[in-house]
Amino acid sequence: MLDHDNLARCALRRSEAPVAKRTTSPFLQFIAINSVGKTFAARTGSSISVLDCVDLTIAENEFVSFVGRSGCGKTTLLNIIAGLEDATQGQITIAGRPVTGPGQGQGVVFQQHALFPWLTAVDNVAFGFRKSGLNKTDRRQKAMDLLTLVGLEAAASKYPREMSGGMQQRVSIARALALDPQILLMDEPFGALDELTRIELQHELLRIWEAQRKTVVFVTHSINEALMLSDRIVLLAPNPGRIKRVFDVDLPRPRSRTEPRFNALYEEIWDELST
Amino acid sequence: MSEILKTLRSNDLALGLIGAVAAVGVWEICARTGVVDPTLFPSPSLAISAAAQRLTAETLADNLMWSLFRVFSGFILGALAGAAIGIAAGWYRGFGTIVRPLIELLRPIPPLAWIPLAIIWFGLGEPSKLFIIFLGAFFPVVTAAYQGMRSIDPVLLRAAQTLGLDGLPLLLWVAVPATAPDLATGVRIGWGLSFGVLVAAELIAADRGLGYMIINERNTGGSVGVIIVGILLIGALNLLTDAAIGAAIKRWVGRWHGA
Numbered sequence: 001m002l003d004h005d006n007l008a009r010c011a012l013r014r015s016e017a018p019v020a021k022r023t024t025s026p027f028l029q030f031i032a033i034n035s036v037g038k039t040f041a042a043r044t045g046s047s048i049s050v051l052d053c054v055d056l057t058i059a060e061n062e063f064v065s066f067v068g069r070s071g072c073g074k075t076t077l078l079n080i081i082a083g084l085e086d087a088t089q090g091q092i093t094i095a096g097r098p099v100t101g102p103g104q105g106q107g108v109v110f111q112q113h114a115l116f117p118w119l120t121a122v123d124n125v126a127f128g129f130r131k132s133g134l135n136k137t138d139r140r141q142k143a144m145d146l147l148t149l150v151g152l153e154a155a156a157s158k159y160p161r162e163m164s165g166g167m168q169q170r171v172s173i174a175r176a177l178a179l180d181p182q183i184l185l186m187d188e189p190f191g192a193l194d195e196l197t198r199i200e201l202q203h204e205l206l207r208i209w210e211a212q213r214k215t216v217v218f219v220t221h222s223i224n225e226a227l228m229l230s231d232r233i234v235l236l237a238p239n240p241g242r243i244k245r246v247f248d249v250d251l252p253r254p255r256s257r258t259e260p261r262f263n264a265l266y267e268e269i270w271d272e273l274s275t
Numbered sequence: 276m277s278e279i280l281k282t283l284r285s286n287d288l289a290l291g292l293i294g295a296v297a298a299v300g301v302w303e304i305c306a307r308t309g310v311v312d313p314t315l316f317p318s319p320s321l322a323i324s325a326a327a328q329r330l331t332a333e334t335l336a337d338n339l340m341w342s343l344f345r346v347f348s349g350f351i352l353g354a355l356a357g358a359a360i361g362i363a364a365g366w367y368r369g370f371g372t373i374v375r376p377l378i379e380l381l382r383p384i385p386p387l388a389w390i391p392l393a394i395i396w397f398g399l400g401e402p403s404k405l406f407i408i409f410l411g412a413f414f415p416v417v418t419a420a421y422q423g424m425r426s427i428d429p430v431l432l433r434a435a436q437t438l439g440l441d442g443l444p445l446l447l448w449v450a451v452p453a454t455a456p457d458l459a460t461g462v463r464i465g466w467g468l469s470f471g472v473l474v475a476a477e478l479i480a481a482d483r484g485l486g487y488m489i490i491n492e493r494n495t496g497g498s499v500g501v502i503i504v505g506i507l508l509i510g511a512l513n514l515l516t517d518a519a520i521g522a523a524i525k526r527w528v529g530r531w532h533g534a
């Protein structure tokens with residue numbers, strides 16, 4: 001879908017207020033978000049713009065976080081990349097192929113309560129292999145391997161209601177990895193967890209990301225969390241949802257909250273967020 | 276802790292039993308001392324001996340089996356149809372828009388009000404009773420299935436979609452199990468209603484079954500004792516089957532749903 005008016009309008013917007021350097025290298029454009037907009041028809045007959053002229057490219061194996069206030073459209077943008085929602089303007093491509101729906105190499109981890117409550121931990125993960133053509137024994141075997149990866153092999157036969165929030169999110173990550181997706185999309189996955197569990201899972205996620213070389217797009221409310229994890233932080237602003245600024249997090253891992261550069265970046269993002 | 280709970284619970288049961296036995300005792304004494312008229316309200320021992328005299332084990336078993344057979348077949352047909360239509364109406368928006376008003380229009384009609392029509396349509400044989408019991412199970416189950424489908428957490432469907440499921444597999448592997456707890460409630464209510472409707476249908480138009488047994492005793496001027504034993508038997512049967520269904524549901528969804 002090429003809407004020339006939209007493309008021209010967004011090009012003009014970019015030239016007026018550049019938010020980031022544009023790259024043309026195909027390796028650096030693994031996920032390409034081109035002039036994406038999303039509008040809802042409101043009940044009054046007018047339309048509400050949730051996202052407007054979003055342009056962003058994400059490189060392969062990159063860890064990118066979306067940060068912003070409620071209503072800035074960060075979850076909507078994630079859902080459009082996941083193929084769960086359609087963009088009303090513009091287009092997203094993954095490795096050059098336009099996103100037309102879910103299951104094109106995007107694994108998704110939701111905030112919480114997204115595990116199937118009628119399945120045990122191992123069967124929730126095995127559910128991820130339903131489309132793989134494997135038989136039941138192989139599915140369970142592979143699911144056990146993934147549970148081991150997230151450190152939950154001992155809880156394989158527990159149902160979600162018998163697990164803590166942190167365990168549930170570990171299972172969610174394992175399930176999202178089932179089809180070996182190139183991209184891991186995470187929608188505030190640790191937002192409902194207590195501080196200690198959250199930090200534990202952040203380390204766990206970095207370990208998995210480094211071991212499996214995935215491209216991660218991570219939505220969060222927490223500047224701290226984004227700084228601990230990401231290569232780049234995309235700051236979105238509301239009304240309409242748009243990219244305000246992109247920050248490079250040029251800090252070696254593992255990172256420490258006490259580093260001066262960490263705190264300088266925190267202040268910089270906070271200033272941009274509150275103006 | 277669990278030990279204490281266990282003792283308490285078994286004590287609750289014991290106390291309940293004591294209450295029931297006491298009530299039977301009071302009844303026996305009242306009937307024997309003439310506080311109540313024994314011809315209208317015979318003592319338990321008299322009622323049981325009258326029943327034992329007038330009913331052979333064979334006729335009793337025959338009536339019981341017929342009642343059970345009727346209620347099971349009508350209930351299973353009604354629950355299956357209710358589940359299928361309720362799930363389809365919740366999943367396929369167009370189908371739901373067409374059938375929901377019709378269901379809502381027919382639902383307030385008590386199943387027993389259909390009896391005259393059922394007799395005209397199906398005669399006095401088994402199909403008319405099957406139809407009434409079917410209605411008793413159908414409406415609670417169809418309503419529960421539809422409500423259950425409408426209240427599925429959308430994130431479960433999204434999660435399954437990201438794993439490549441859509442269409443019929445999404446319905447069968449995600450939507451239907453997600454609806455199971457609501458469906459189970461509907462099934463239990465449907466069973467109770469089917470059972471009530473069964474006895475009423477047998478009172479009005481049947482030549483065997485527990486309902487027939489008690490109304491026939493009344494019509495032929497038999498013993499009040501048989502009627503009393505009959506209705507208690509009907510109650511016990513309902514209690515037992517409901518408990519069995521409750522246990523089956525607990526096994527089915529209890530561990531993951533916490534019901």
